[in-house]
Amino acid sequence: MNTVSSPREVATAAADRLYYSRGIQAVSMDELRAETGLSLKKLYALFPSKEAIVLAVLHSRHEQWSAGLERAAATATTPRERVLSIYDYLLECFVSDDYRGCGFVNAFGELGATVPAVAEAARAQKVGFQGYVGKLVAAAGAPAELAPMLVLLAEGAQTTAAICGTPDAARSARAAAEALLDGARAA
């Protein structure tokens, strides 16, 4: 682990913060320069264009999301709890008062139709999450059809928590997931 971040990491982290909180097109390169302390010349030496910065942000966000999920899963002791840890991690995210929903959904809505690489990055993150949930569901011995349902609960919770401004959706999602797991076991 490197405690000193490279300029590229500094720029990516700052861009992530700015883009996520205000929207991508609302943040100019000049603002990113001011936030990072890097010169424009340096920024354009690190990245060929703003689009490349956006893609780097989405890439790092994908990694943080996966790491957060696995960190939450690591605290669980049973396969069933590992499935439910997804919603514990969501709750963690939601309680932040500047939570603004899934960054991939936001980027897709803003740029997905204009910048194909953004749409593809969002798709990749969703497919990755679906695969992760599928693995947890299989490990818990639950039927495979349950996985896409649990995914929908998590996706819906993110937009609902963001727009309504409350973390309640995480609890509803968790309770629904429990009910679905129990129902599948009973059947």
Added chain:
Amino acid sequence: MNTVSSPREVATAAADRLYYSRGIQAVSMDELRAETGLSLKKLYALFPSKEAIVLAVLHSRHEQWSAGLERAAATATTPRERVLSIYDYLLECFVSDDYRGCGFVNAFGELGATVPAVAEAARAQKVGFQGYVGKLVAAAGAPAELAPMLVLLAEGAQTTAAICGTPDAARSARAAAEALLDGARAA
């Protein structure tokens, strides 16, 4: 019912089409002028600003969403089917090959942090939908805690269908809703 649309309706409908398919900031006033055939002067006589057009679009989209839900519910014969008609309506939406997710979620992600009125319009639509689902759930004699869960399924299905490009999410959401309704009945 008026078969001849007012210029305001023409502008709102065209803006809705353009904004939804490409993103709001990606569509200039000049493109809206070209699409509608109205002059810029006329557009600015109808609306004081682009922001006002965006809000009019969201308002009309809210009405279309509610009308679509009620139209789907009208074909159902039992209270339970009326609940599930939500996901039939979603499937209707998803099969359109230019489906791009919930317009309110997209607008919120793009402009919610910059334009408070957009965030409020999105919140109002979500709250309205939650109330609608709550009424259907109550009419079906199901426990009230089910409503927010069914909402999450619908919200998640919209983003998933948009980003992954398939309408499958509607079927998963419907199946999950059925399982939750059945589980609640059994309890």
Added chain:
DNA sequence: TAGCCTAGAGAACGAACGTTCTCAATGCAA
């Protein structure tokens, strides 16, 4: 026909953006 009001088409304006360029300051090799 004469005068006036409306409205359409698009030029114009000021601001903001992404990107590039200038230029001076710096560090380093010999």
Added chain:
DNA sequence: TTGCATTGAGAACGTTCGTTCTCTAGGCTA
């Protein structure tokens, strides 16, 4: 010290956008 390559700060450029303004054509009244 001299010369050169690198770099930082920010001015500059070309484009695009939202919005306003100009100018002209056309229709209505008398």
